[in-house]
Amino acid sequence: MALEYAILVSLLEQPGSGYELARRFDRSIGRFWTATHQQIYRVLGRMEADGWLAVELTAQSARPDKKIYSAAEPGRAALAAWLREPVQPESVRHEMAVRIRAAAFDDPAALIPEVERHRTAHAELLDRYLAGEQRDFPDLESLDVQQQLQHVVLRGGIEYERMTLAWLDDVLVTLHRLSH
C-alpha cells in the first residue's frame, strides 16, 4: 500500500492536518495519488499509532481541535526503506479503453459525446498543469532538489495529458469514420 508513503511525502514537504491533506490530495498530490478524506483520516490514525507521525494539537474556538501532523523519524525511515523496494507492476484500470471496445457491440456514435466530455476534462487539466508550472517553477535555473523532483513529476503529468489529448482526437476520428 502506497497511501502511507504518499501522505509521508506530503507531510515532509509541508506538515498539515487531515483536512489539509485531503485538500492537497484533491489538488497537486491528487495528480498522481487520489484518496478520500475518510481514507486519509483512517490511515493517519494508524500511522500515528505506529509512531510514524508527530502530532500537535491546536485548540480552536468553536471548532474541533485541529491536529497538525508531521513526519517523525520512524516514518522517514519507513519511507527510505520503501524507496529501495521493487516497484510492483501497476494495476491498470482504463475505463475509456473498455468503453471503446464495448462500442463495437452497440452504436459507436453513442460514445462520441462522452469521449468529447472526457477530452475537455483532460484539456482543462493540461491547462492547470501548465499554469501551475508557470506559477511554481518560474525560474528553472534556480531549483533546489525538492523542486527539481517535483518538476520532473509535473513534466510527466503534462506529457501524459498531451499524449491523452492526441489519442482522444484519434479516437474521435475513428468513431466519426465508423458512424459514416
Place this chain on the structure above:
Amino acid sequence: MALEYAILVSLLEQPGSGYELARRFDRSIGRFWTATHQQIYRVLGRMEADGWLAVELTAQSARPDKKIYSAAEPGRAALAAWLREPVQPESVRHEMAVRIRAAAFDDPAALIPEVERHRTAHAELLDRYLAGEQRDFPDLESLDVQQQLQHVVLRGGIEYERMTLAWLDDVLVTLHRLSH
C-alpha cells in the same frame, strides 16, 4: 464498477471459461484492465445470477467441469446502458511519481536502479504491443468495426508506453544530475 463490463466485452468478443478470461486479463485485456482469477470467478457468479450471462457446461474427463460463459441479452443491454453513462474521473495511482517526490527526503541516487528496472519493463511492453499490432492488424485497410476499435485502443497503449519511456529517460537524467 467496470469489471462486469470489461468481462462482458471480452465475452462478446469471444465466449470462454473463467480460467480463459483470467488469462485474457493477463494479456490483451490486461493492458487496460487487470483482475485476479478470484475476482473474475466471483463477478462471473454474480453476473450469472443476474442473468447477464449464458452458461454451457462441458464435462471433462478427470477435470472439473468447464463452464463456458457467453453474454446474454440482459448483459448486452446493461453494457449499452453503461456506455451512455458519464465517465467518472479516473482515480490515479502513480506509485513512481510518489517515489520520485519521496527521493527528495532520502538519496535520489538510490532510486536509479528501480527507475531503470521500471524502464526496462515498459520497453518490453512496448515491444509486445508492436509485435501484437503486426500480428493482429497486418492489413490496416481491411478491418471490421470491432478490429478498428481494438486497434485504436492498442494505439493508445503504444503511445502511452512511448510517452512513459521518454519521461523515464527524463527522470533518469534528473536523478543523475542530482547525484552529480
Place this chain on the structure above:
DNA sequence: ACTTGCTATGCAACTCGTTGCATAGCAAGC
C-alpha cells in the same frame, strides 16, 4: 522417481477504498 507447471474452479480471511451520515459553528449571499 521427482519436481515443476498447466488446466480449472473455488472457499475463507483479509485489506483497501467508497458512500452515507453526523456534528457544529461561522461567513456570505439572497
Place this chain on the structure above:
DNA sequence: GCTTGCTATGCAACGAGTTGCATAGCAAGT
C-alpha cells in the same frame, strides 16, 4: 431569515480487490 458552503473530524456499513490455500490429474522436463 434561510440556504449554501466552508472548516474539521469521525463512525458505520458496504463493496472492491488481494492473498493464501485447497483439490486433482496430466504432461514435460531433470
